[in-house]
Each structure stands twice: as structure tokens, then as C-alpha cells.
Amino acid sequence: MPNVERPNILFCLFDSLSVLDWTEKSSSPELDAGLTTLSQLRSKGAFFNRTYAPCPESSPARASLFTGLDPSVHGLWTNGVALSDNEQTFVQRLAQAGYTNYLAGRYQLAGLSRWTTEQARQNEFNQMDWAHGPLHRSRQNAYLAWLAQSAPKHYSKIFTTQADPENTIAPDEQRAALAALPEALSFNNWVGLRVGEWIEKQSLDKPFMAMAGFCVGDTLGSEPHSITDGESINAQALQQADTAIGQILEKLAANNRAKDTVIIVTAARGNTNTLTATDALSEYAIRVPIIINGETIEQRIVDEPMSTMDIAPTVLDMANVPIGARAQGQSLLGVLNGSEKPRGWALSRIRKQNMASGARNWQSALCMKKMKLVVCHDNEQEHQETIKLFNLQTDPLEQNNLAGLDAHAAELEQMIDQMIDARCAMEDRTEPRIAEF
Amino acid sequence: MTSQTNRPNILFICTDQQRGDSLNCTGASWAVTPNLDKLAGEGALFNNCYVQNPVCSPSRASLFTGKYVASHGLHANGVPLPAHQKMFTRKLADAGYDCAMIGKQHLSPCDSWQTEPRHDDGYRVFKWAHGPNHRALENDYHAWLRKEHPEIYTDIFPDKGANESTAFSNKASTGTPIDHVKKEAHYSHWVASNAMDFINHSRDQDEPFCLVANFFDPHHSFGAPQEFRDLIDSDAIAAPCTRDDELSNKPSEQTFYSETSYAGVAPGFTDYTDAQIREIRAQYWAMIALVDFEVGRILQALDESGLKEDTLVVFTSDHGEMLGNHQQLLKGPQLYDDLTHVPLIVRWPDQVAAGQSIDQLVQWIDLPATFLDVAACAPGQGVQGSSLLPMMTGQQLQWRDWALSEYRDSGFTTDPQIMTTMLRHEQWKLIIWHGSPATTGQRDGEMYDLSADPHELLNLFHEPEHAKVRQRLKLKLIDVMAETEDRTQPQLRAW
Secondary structure, eight states: OOOOSSOEEEEEEEEEOOOGSTTTTOOOOOOHHHHHHHHHHHHHHHHEEEEOSSSHHHHHHHHHHHHHOOHHHHOOOTTTBBOOSSSHHHHHHHHHTTEEEEEEEEESSSSGGGOOOOOOOOOOOEEEEEOTTTTTTOTTTTHHHHHHHOHHHHHHHHHOOOOOOOOOOOOOHHHHHHHSSSSSHHHHHHHHHHHHHHHHHHHSSEEEEEEEEEBBTTTTTTOOOOOOOOBBBBBBHHHHHHHHHHHHHHHHHHOOOOEEEEEEEEEEHHHHOEEEEEEEEOOOHHHEEEEOOTOOOOOOOEEEEGGGGHHHHHHHTTTTTOOOOSSSSSHHHHHHHSOOOOOOOOEEEEEEOOTTTOEEEEEEEEEEESEEEEEEESSSSSSOOOOOEEEETTTOOOOOTTTOOOOOHHHHHHHHHHHHHHHHSSSOOOOOOOOOO | OOSOOOOOOOEEEEEEETTTTOOOOOOOOOOOOHHHHHHHHHHHEEEHHHHHHHSSSHHHOOOTTTTOOOOOOOOOOOOOOTTTTHHHHHHHTTOOOOEEEEEESSSOOOOOOOOOOOOOOOOEEEOOOTTTTTTTOOOOHHHHHHHHHHHHHHHOSSSSSSSSTTTTHHHSSSSOOGGSSOGGGGGHHHHHHHHIIIIIIISOSSOEEEEEEEEOSSSOOOOOOOHHTTTGGGGGOOOOOOOOOOGGOOOOOOHHHEEEGGGGGGEGGGGHHHHHHHHHHHHHHHHHHHHHHHHHHHHHHHTTTOOOOOEEEEEEEEEEEOOTTTOOOOEEEEEEOHHEEEEEEEOOOTTTTTTEOOSSSSEETHHHHHHHHHSSOTTTTTSSSSSHHHTTOOOOOOOSSEEEEEESSOOOOOOOOEEEEEEEETTTEEEEOOOOOOOSSSSSSEEETTTTTOOOOOOOOGGGGGHHHHHHHHHHHHHHHTTOOOOSSSSSSSO
């Protein structure tokens, strides 16, 4: 029976969502105004306000989120690299522990250009309605298959030509036609519908994990910006996702499963709306929310730097599944109940490399509660300062680089030392030492 | 080499705990290494080859996987090589090479006389012996010794009463009995004899071969057959490198490692008199003289089989030995050249010009990249090192301007754990002794100007006049740490 020991888990994953959009200094407070479900969940549950994605690129960030490992350990170092079969996601671990798992929407643990279909991993989801986004034209896109069948006229207005793997940029007319879809036919609405229907069908005697893989970034699954991988957040899609979560919650309540279900809402990466190559590791790009709601979860805001690597251990902890040696994150439940100290720092790195030219955008950031250090390793795209140092408390929008200032020289040296030690801490030492030599 | 391909045989000769400066041709005028000196003259001698970890198992894991310690996961002695890591010998075997290993491996725990499980290594011939004192029942050297020299075996390894503990050779302050047996019964001789046997008899004549000959010497315990001790003039050996009060301006752990070695498991430098240290050093070079003799036998067998022109020969070691320098013995978290700089000789007649002396900073993980390159095995795939072939054949190329070595509580453990990182760059060496969050230990550092202070006696890390250089090197290290992350998984799609 799903219960406090082994709750159902509703996992709502946004591709892009930034915590800064919700703070007082937000550049778009209107985002918060219309998101009634998210606002309610945030105000009633545990809200981790200072969680960092280990990478602003989607796929490496997701691999870290699902494995609980740093990108240098799981090896999915940039978009287009597939997560090795050696690594286990928390979904696979839940399956081994007897959970029934479902996915509707986006996953992204492998490359998807050329309209590539993402392959299922072994013993992971019992059922999948996979769809990278409304404009990703893989033949296995379950959303497009459904749209083509349920609303062929709308479908053919959006997709006027055959899918061509050489041509994956979405034309403006296509976007306009997609935006004109009635809400009931929209992608995120479909995700919510699918998840709700699937939950209804689950038997009451086994715990389930249902994952809603929303898509709110403006590329909507089509070819991303080649240099920054940045995209603005599509306000319409975001609203639709918020509504969809509300509908899933209603289904949970209607089926008497609400009290046995923990709800987790988070994002793979932040809002990369204003991204230039130099801003790849800005707070907007890498700081994401984690919101946890459940019967045993008390309302709280945790303002210590944490990582999305902490999500996998948290989910397993919730399900009473041993976290195992192959994980670097820590359980957020321990932080909530005070039995564990929050990590208090996060590393985030971008290792983007142009496949053809080899041009690099490589940066590393150490994020602490007060200070943030960003080091640019190699950037041929734009001239930029090699080192940036920010006081996030007094300058949350990172406008004043303190790195060159004598007054901050000692702080800079300290942060450099800590970045070196933090990187050392994140190396792969998960294989246990079983003997002296 | 087969008639169908230009792929050479590979003869990889690796000793254990041999300092980069320990050959006669690398500056040790008292060393008796005629065969290795000759080999260097016939090939390329590398003057700045650095290993990626100063202790056995992690360093060897780096060699066999071609990856840095942070990437292959075998971060300390006693950690088994993670199952999904691939050895270069497996890739060579898959490409048609006939692969063999004689001697010490240490890619899995060996304490308590454990036998290492076989990794997916690609070896058709596997003659394993962790060391001369290691009493695993599968120790092939002991099996041979029992048969060929039974009186020696039963004298040294009785059923009861001697050498019953794996701590025996670590605790020995001088050589142990097995170190001093006549050369015909010695471990080094057994390794060479088996290597010759492979070359002469058991190799597959239709395929190129890869023969790994892993000697145990000059690893401590410090003893050698008298015949070879007699070749060494201990008065000719330079005194240990140190200066008064040297350790007072070094990280404080080095004082601990001076008073005891192996974090308390073995006698420390301060347990010995000057005369005893001199004798240890003489025995060390006696062991090397024996290794050189045995390497001579292997090379002669190669010659006599007509394989010299078709074989890439590499001579090297997995890390060095403190040998009393800086008032320390054996090895640990120290990242002096004493431990991180190893000998490297590469000979490939007609392909690699003879008599080269190469000063470029190279890394041990460049060797597997080189082997895969000459074997035409998708060069560079899955390894983090780079092939040395272009450098050795005089081609101009972009090469890294640094070398990295990392100790991650890798030897006998301490509390707090010690983690150190070495960066070599230009004339500098930076060594970080890590602190939080990597370990609860105190953060500290060393910095040496090797052009002014090649013996690493003067620690500049805390000197105010060197603060700018120190920060520059730290930032360079951050760049290098980025460079050395594991990106061996291929990018199969643009996004």
C-alpha cells in the first residue's frame, strides 16, 4: 500500500524555470501572478530557494538530477551525449524497489537533434508517453501522434511539410499556428491529462511514481540556439503547465490519493532568456526551485545553497529505498528534519563545444550563499573578464564584478581556494575502499 | 608484426617505485644500468614524465584506463577498478593483439594475501604475482619457486614462524630474506624468464603481441642479491636532498611522514641512522642494477627472435620513492618529483629517431594513448591521454603545457583524509593540500620554482612576493581541472 513509508510520488519537471522570477527583485513578477497552482504549492510546502543546476545545459543538468551525480562523474558532459547504461536513474531504482513508474512528456538523457527518438532505459518506466516537446518531430512523439489523430485539421495547420531531420528550426508560422491551439489541445495540458488518467488507473496496493515532463522553453522541442542553448520562457506554455498541475492535483484528490502522494516540482535549469555566452552561469540560468508538498512535509523555506543532484537521494529517501554508494547528492529530507546540514555550496559548469569548429564556452562557478565566483576558461565567442566575483546578498542580479578590486582581494583568493577544494570534493570516489591496499 | 599490417609488437616493461632520476643516463652516475642506458640511446628518453598518482594502484589504473584518477574511480589502494572502466589491453586484444601480463598488477585489493580477480583485461597469458613476499596461493612466482628452488622456498616461507603477516615487508626496516636470494631465484629473474618464454615460445606468431612485464623492484623492502649490491659504490651516491629545518616551511603532515612512513604502518626516516639511510639507498640501486640485468635478457631475446625492428619497447615505472630526500621515505601524499617523476624510454627502431632527449611535460596516461595509436585502435577514443607518437617522430603539434598528479587519501588512510594535487606548468610546481569541503584537514600548499630550486627545497607558497604567481597558478589549476574532466563519452548529436 502506498503510505507514509512508501508514498506515491508526483514528479513535475519543468525544462526551464528560475527562482529569480519569483523573488522581489524579479524581472518578471507577472510570472508569479498567474501561476496559482505553483504559488499555492510553494507557499504550503517546503521551498528550496537556492538550488543550483550543475550545468545550464539541459541534458547534463537532467542527468545530474536523475542520477544524483556531478556531470564529471555521470559523463553526460554536454547536450548530445547519451547517459551511459552504467548509470542508474532514480526511476530505475524505484522500479527495482517495486514502484510502478510513468512518464508523459520530456526526459532528455540523450541527444535529440535530427528528430532523434529517445530510447527507453532498462527497467525504468512501466509506461511512457514520451514527447520531447510540441515541435519535436520524432515519429515516436506521443503528443504529436495524439494531436494528429484527435485534431487533424489543427495538426496540419502547424505541420505543413514532412519532418526533415536536416531542417529542425521551427518556422514562425509553425509557432503561430501552435500558439493558436485551444488550451485543451496544448502540450502541457496533454501532459497533465495523460498523467491524471494514468494515475486513475493505478491499483491502490502498489506505490507509483508519475512524472510530468513539461516543456515551457520557447524552442518547444525544436532546434535550440547553437551558441548559448538559451531560450526565453513561453508564458503561454508556462501558464498551461501550471493549470495542468492543478488538474493533476484535482485528480489525486478525486481518487482519494492526495494524502498518500508526495508532490515534487522542480526544473532542470533556470531561465536562460537573457543568456549571452558570457552569462551562461548567471543566477537566472542556474538557480532553480525545488518545491515539496506532502502530508509529512512542513512548510518551510530553505535558503542554503543546494544542488539538483540532491533530488535523486531525496526521492529514494522518501520511498525508503537505500541511496547507495553511487550518489553524490544528499537527501533534502535530512535537511528538512534537521538531521543533516545543508551542503551550503554548489558548483555549476558549462562545457559547451561547437561540434564543427571546436569553439568553446567553458565556465565554472562556485555558488555560496554570499559570494559567487565565476571563472571563464576559454571563450572565443565574446571578450569577457576571465574571473567574476559577486556578492549575491547585496548584488543578486550580478551587476558588480568585485574581482579586480583590492578591497576584495582576500575574498577572491578564498573563493579560488574553495573552488579548487569543491571540485576535489565532487570527484568520483563512489567506488568504496574495501581493503587497505 | 604481421605482414598484413604495420602494427608493431608492444613490449611494456614497468618497474615499481622507481625514481625518474635513478638511471645512469638520467643523471645518477653511481647507477649501474648499462642495458637501460643503451635502450635510451637507441630511442627517445623523456625527461619530464609525470604519473597521475604517487601510489601503486591508482597510478596503474590511470595507465591501464588512460584516465585521470578522478575519472577512473580507483582513487586509493584497496579500491577495485570499477567494472565499467576499460583497459587498453582489452582494446588491443579486440584489435587482434596477443596480450600477456607477467608480474604485479594491483588493479584490485591485494592485502590479506588476496588474489586479484581478473578484470576484462584481454590477456591470453597471465602470470600473476603481486610481489615476492605476497603469499597468495595463486602467486605464480611462489609456485615456480616451490618447484625450481624448493630449499629456498621452504627456508624463507615455512609453514609457520616467518612471514605470516602481510605487514611483514612494510614493517621491515631493511631487506627481507626473499630480496637477497641469488638472482636465479629472484622475482625479477622470474619476470624476465617468463617474458622471454612468451617471446620465444608461447606468443601467437600470426598476430602482433602486447607483452606487459611488471617488475616489483625497486619497491621496498630494500634488499637485493649480494652480487648486485657489490656493483654499487655507496660512497658515490649523492646524499639525500634536504636542508636544515626544511620541513618547518612545508605542510605539517610531512613532519608526520618523516617520523613514520605509510601513515604509521612502516618505519619513518627518523627511525634510521644516516648510515642506515645510506645503505637503503645502496640497496635501492642494487635492485635497479638487477632489474637492468634482467631487462637486458628480455631485450636480447627480442633481438635474437628478429623482433627488434618490429617492436615498440617502453621502459617506465608506476611512481617514484622518497628515498630519504626531504627527510622522508617510501611514498604518500607528497607530490615531489621524487614520487611523481618517473623514467620513460621509448624505442621503435626506424620509426622513432635514436638518441632523442625530450623535455616536454608528458603524462603517464599518454602511454595507453600511444599504444592505441600505433595499434590503429580509434586513437583517443575513451582515453584522456594523448599519443606521444607525433612528438617522438618529430612532427610539430599542439601539446599541453602542464602535467597533473592527484593523491586522494590514496595510500594508507589518515584521519583527517589527506588530498593533494600537483600542477606542473612552465618552471613552476604548485601543490595544493586540500581543505574543506574535500576533507576536514587544513588547507595548505607548496610552490617551487624548479629552475632556481630543482630539488624543491624552498617552499614559496606563503611568500608575499610570490602571491601573484601563486594566484596565477591556482587559476591555471582550475583550468586544468576543467580540462581533465571525463569527456570520453562521445557527443553523438549536436543537441
